Amino acid sequence: LLLLLFAALLLYQHNAAFNYFCKVAFFNCWVVAMATLLSPLAALRGRSVENMKLLRAAIRPLKHLYGIKMQVWGSEHLNTEEPYVIVCNHQASLDLMGMVEVIPDRCVPIAKKELMYMGTVGWACWLSGIIFIDRHKRGDAIGVISQTAKTIRRENIRVLIFPEGTRNQDKSMLPFKRGAFHLAVQAQVPIFPIVISPYWDFFSSKDKKFTSGTCTIQVLPRIETQGLSLKDVPELTETVRKAMVDVFSEMAANQRGNQRAEHPPLP
Numbered sequence: 001l002l003l004l005l006f007a008a009l010l011l012y013q014h015n016a017a018f019n020y021f022c023k024v025a026f027f028n029c030w031v032v033a034m035a036t037l038l039s040p041l042a043a044l045r046g047r048s049v050e051n052m053k054l055l056r057a058a059i060r061p062l063k064h065l066y067g068i069k070m071q072v073w074g075s076e077h078l079n080t081e082e083p084y085v086i087v088c089n090h091q092a093s094l095d096l097m098g099m100v101e102v103i104p105d106r107c108v109p110i111a112k113k114e115l116m117y118m119g120t121v122g123w124a125c126w127l128s129g130i131i132f133i134d135r136h137k138r139g140d141a142i143g144v145i146s147q148t149a150k151t152i153r154r155e156n157i158r159v160l161i162f163p164e165g166t167r168n169q170d171k172s173m174l175p176f177k178r179g180a181f182h183l184a185v186q187a188q189v190p191i192f193p194i195v196i197s198p199y200w201d202f203f204s205s206k207d208k209k210f211t212s213g214t215c216t217i218q219v220l221p222r223i224e225t226q227g228l229s230l231k232d233v234p235e236l237t238e239t240v241r242k243a244m245v246d247v248f249s250e251m252a253a254n255q256r257g258n259q260r261a262e263h264p265p266l267p
Helices: 002-014 014-044 049-059 060-068 095-102 113-117 119-127 138-155 179-187 231-262
Strands: 068-073 085-088 107-110 132-134 158-161 191-196 212-219
Touching: 002 014, 014 049, 014 060, 049 060, 049 095, 049 119, 049 138, 049 231, 060 095, 068 095, 085 095, 085 179, 085 231, 095 212, 107 113, 113 119, 113 132, 119 191, 132 138, 132 158, 138 179, 138 191, 158 179, 179 231, 191 231, 212 231
Parallel strands: 068 212, 085 158, 085 191, 107 132, 107 158
Antiparallel strands: 191 212
């Protein structure tokens, strides 16, 4: 047993792929363990957006355990009491760490319905007021959007959506789905785009890399939807996407510049 532990330690220190799988496994185990521990406490309050505070507190320590420094710029844009919709790019499960750094109180994500059936994790998400949507049933998804638009104003909540619809570690963003923008227009609330910088220098599921590093989160100025109608949604979607892609591309360029500065070519 000691030899196995010693071998595992050596692999962890010297094999990048083994190190990657260990860290990903620990990440998932941490989420499940925290959900299991916190669910009974959250259940005392019942299903409430206030329980998101418990989930945020449970996820925050991970950045220290993984040695990931979080830099948040523009968070002052979110300092408003009114309801709004946040849209954010989606790269990996690590987005959870960025999400809890920036989302304000009374803010819940919209998540795929499959998450609700993931044991204590789904139970904790449901208790925290997370809104579930069935991506495969368009009629049901439209109904959830319409109902959420009414809830946003009635209960003064904020909603976070990943408009790409799935994880994406490419060099740009996927085309945006329009649900978030339909929601903002129906509720007549502003949109706040948030861009999380590329993880390339410290995390890659393709290359099986997971090291320490720096993650930058940029909150862009609000985009108004007052007076817009459903016919304006396609143009609104592309306007927001272009603004986010421009910021993401600038972040990527800065990363490449920093890497060249740290590792100049040999003479």
